[in-house]
Structure formats: C-alpha cells, structure tokens
Amino acid sequence: MENGSSESRNKARLAIMELANMISVPMSLNAAVRLGLADAIWNDGDNSPLSAAEILPRLHLTYQNGSIGGDPENLQRILRMLTSYGVFSEHLTNAGRKYSITDVGMTLVTDSDGLSYAAYVLQHHQEALMRAWPLVHTAVVEPETEPYVKANGEAAYAQYGKCEEMNGLMQKAMSGVSVPFMKAILDGYDGFKYVEHLVDVGGSAGDCLRMIIKQFPNVRQGINFDLPEVVAKAPKIPGVTHMGGNMFQSVPSGDAIFMKWVLTTWTDEECKQIMKNCYKALPVGGKLVACEPVLPKETDDSHRTRALLEGDIFVMTIYRTKGKHRTEEEFKELGLSAGFSTFRPFYIDYFYTILEFQK
Numbered sequence: 053m054e055n056g057s058s059e060s061r062n063k064a065r066l067a068i069m070e071l072a073n074m075i076s077v078p079m080s081l082n083a084a085v086r087l088g089l090a091d092a093i094w095n096d097g098d099n100s101p102l103s104a105a106e107i108l109p110r111l112h113l114t115y116q117n118g119s120i121g122g123d124p125e126n127l128q129r130i131l132r133m134l135t136s137y138g139v140f141s142e143h144l145t146n147a148g149r150k151y152s153i154t155d156v157g158m159t160l161v162t163d164s165d166g167l168s169y170a171a172y173v174l175q176h177h178q179e180a181l182m183r184a185w186p187l188v189h190t191a192v193v194e195p196e197t198e199p200y201v202k203a204n205g206e207a208a209y210a211q212y213g214k215c216e217e218m219n220g221l222m223q224k225a226m227s228g229v230s231v232p233f234m235k236a237i238l239d240g241y242d243g244f245k246y247v248e249h250l251v252d253v254g255g256s257a258g259d260c261l262r263m264i265i266k267q268f269p270n271v272r273q274g275i276n277f278d279l280p281e282v283v284a285k286a287p288k289i290p291g292v293t294h295m296g297g298n299m300f301q302s303v304p305s306g307d308a309i310f311m312k313w314v315l316t317t318w319t320d321e322e323c324k325q326i327m328k329n330c331y332k333a334l335p336v337g338g339k340l341v342a343c344e345p346v347l348p349k350e351t352d353d354s355h356r357t358r359a360l361l362e363g364d365i366f367v368m369t370i371y372r373t374k375g376k377h378r379t380e381e382e383f384k385e386l387g388l389s390a391g392f393s394t395f396r397p398f399y400i401d402y403f404y405t406i407l408e409f410q411k
Contacts (some may be wrong), residue, residue, distance in 0.1 A: 077137060080130050082177045084139070085170045087111050089131070090160035093140070094153050101143040101150035104128035159232075167228045175225035178218065180204050180211060181370055188369050195373045208370050213281045223285065226256045230312065233343070233401055234263045240400040243341055243408060244268045244308065251275045251306035253299050253330065254314040256282060262289045264310070275304045299326050303333040312343040312404070316363075316378075317371040320386065327390035331411055339410040340387075345377045346397065346405040356402055383407050 084090065092110035093102055104124040113122040131151045135142045139157045143150040153161065159169040175181075180203070187199035200208050212219045244250065244264055248271060252261045255276040265271045273293070276286060280296030295304055300322070303309065309330045315323045330340045345360050364377040378386075384395045387409040398406035 076133060078173075078177065080133050081139070081173055083130055084134060085160060085173045087113075087127075089140075090153060090157050090168070090170070091162055093151060094158070094161045099152050101141075101145075101152045103148055103150050104131060107131075107151070165231070167224075167231055169228050171221060171224040171228045175221050176366070178221070180218070181208070184369050188365065191368050191373045198371065198373050199369045200371070209279075213279065219282070219285065223257045223282075227259045230256075230259045231263070233312075233404055234260050236401045237343070237404075237406060238263060238267045241398055241406055243339070243398075243406070244271060244310075247271055247306075247308045249273045249275075249306040249308075251277055251304045251309045251333070253277050253303055253309055253311040253326070255310075257286045258289050258292050258294065260310065260312060261292050265291050275306060277304055299329060301329070303329045305333045307335065307338055309334060309338075309340045310343075311340070313345075315342055315383075315386070316344050317367055317375045319372060319374040322372075322375075323386050324389055327386060327392070327409070331391045334411045336411055339408055340392065342383075342407040342409070343401075343404045344383065344407060345403060346383065346399075346407070347377050347379045349379060359403060380405075 088111055089107065092107055093099065095110070104127040108122040108124055108127060111122060128149060131140055132142065132149070134140055135151065137156075138154055139160075140151045141154050143152065160173070162168050162170070181200065183203035184198075184200040187202050190197070190199055190202060198207065204211065212222050245268060247268070250261065250264065250271050250273070252258070252274065255261055255278055258274075258276040261274040261276050265274055272291070274289075274291055276283060276289075276292050276294045277297060277299070278286075278294075279298070283294040283296045286294045297304075299314075303326075311330075315326065318326065327340065334340065345363055347360055347364070348357055351357060351361070360377055367375045367377065380397050383397075387395045387407075390409075392409035392411055394408075394410045396408040396410075398408065400406060
C-alpha cells in the first residue's frame, strides 16, 4: 500500500532511479580520464569553451584500423552527464553545446609536476578492484574475508606488491592526492616546527616528507618507512632515507612520526599495534601526527559526509572488512589505548583531519 502524497512518491521513485543508475558517474569519470578530456579542454590555461567535435581532434584517438576519429555525439553525452556533477561547465551557444573546465575538473588537469587526481580515479577503477564491488554484501554475511579477496584470491596490498603496474599506479595516485593535501596542511599546521628527525610511516614514494622538509628546514633527517617492495621504487630525495620494513613489528625512531591514510585501512586491534610501535619509537614529549578521514558524529547529505562515507565502504570492500573511517572519539580511544597521554584534532582539510597524539 502506497503512503504519502503523489509528489513525494514521484520524488522517491526519481531518487531510487538516480541511485540505481549512479554507476554511470564513476564510469563516465573513468572514461573522461582515459580520454584525457581535462587536459584537452584546459589547453595550458586557455579553457575556452569547446564543442565535443572541437575537443575530439585534441584527444588523438585512433580506431583499431588505424584511422583517426571519435564519436562527437557519445563524447557530448559523457560531457553532459559530468557537467551535472560539476566537473565541466556547459555553455549553450548558437553553434550548440560547448564545455569548459570547472574547479572540480581542474583536479584532473596535469600540473607542472605531472600530477593530478586522474591516477586516483584510474587506481580505483582497475579491473581487480571492480571485480570486488558486486560482492559488497558479503562483508555483512562473511566479514572475515574481504570482498576483494573473494574476487581475486588474495589481498589488495599483496597484489600491489607483485604487480609492477598496479604498484606504479598506486604510487602515482597517492602522489596526486598527497601533494595538494600537504600544501593545505603545511599552510595551516605548524606541528613540525621543532622536529629534527621525522619518520613517515607508510610514506610510499616520499612526497609528503619532501614537502615537509622543504617547508620546515629544521627537519634535518627524514625516514620514509614502507614495505620493502614499495620503497624499492621510491625516487631519491635530498634529506630522506628510504627504509623498508613492517610497521606491525617495529617503527624507526624519530622526534615525531607522521602517517597519512594508514590507520583507516586496518582493524582496531591492528591500529593499536601500529600505534604502540609508534609510541615505543618516540621519546617522551614526542608525537604521532596522523592524517586520516574523520567521520562526523551525525549523518547528513553534505558533500563532505558523503565523500567520507563512500570512502568507508571502499575500505570495507577493498582493504579490510573491519578497517574503517572512524569518528574523532574512536581515534582518541585508540590513542589512549596505545599509551598516548594527549590527543588534539586539527580540521584544516575538508577530507583529511590532522590527529596529534603526544607521548
């Protein structure tokens, strides 16, 4: 039996249709990245509105038979859909629809260091990861095994370590995300001011350390600590030593320890072990500076809350069924259980929060 007004029922049906078809959004974004639409439209800062037919020649597409081409109508369909999500801006002219880049679309434009969020999009949509998504429900039914493991036969990080292409894309994705985030926190957080020896746990290619040392020359030594197969691919960085190891066994000593998006991908007990090892590696007064997504206490429909909750489901599906995005209170309890005496959160970035644990 139907309840409510005719208008509310219509709105409900429309809402569920949008949700059911929402796979079109990430897959169209993936297509936009693969086609190189952002760089083509941005055109080194020109960003003049272009029609789909005008964009196509800039994409350098070739058919399997070797001829150059592309379908402007299908390209326009992708552009229109992503325009509705703020990636592109649409301009209706006498000559038809034209498109330019928005601030959201700019995150996909390659910068002077060769970085953007494009690799992050591609990393999320790799074939191995996509195979896990139809199995999300199994995280409820059989939480002891990740959907990714069910789909691929082994854990995601294990596959990254074995596959050079996956590992390379992961490093590029993390660099593309880390650099703009680090610029934001370095402008608003001075917690590295008196640190001389800094350890980055799970530092991947070392981008965060490189930026911290540049901003805070008082940091005389940086240790980029990650799995041996990860740091083996890391580039040389002045003032940074790459060190391979296992954070569940021990962590290198330093005045302070930094980590970004590490605790999120592990269970509460695993986080306690990581944090206890950090505690042991710090002197009295030393601190652990963790940058993690922090869930709001109440659920709403803001972009921030949705991004955080979407990321939470990603972690549950790909990395750990009981790894998760946590609330501020949950992080505080983890820190206290590991031995840290004080806890302070700093809300500087919209997605990541700086969590300071002091010994």
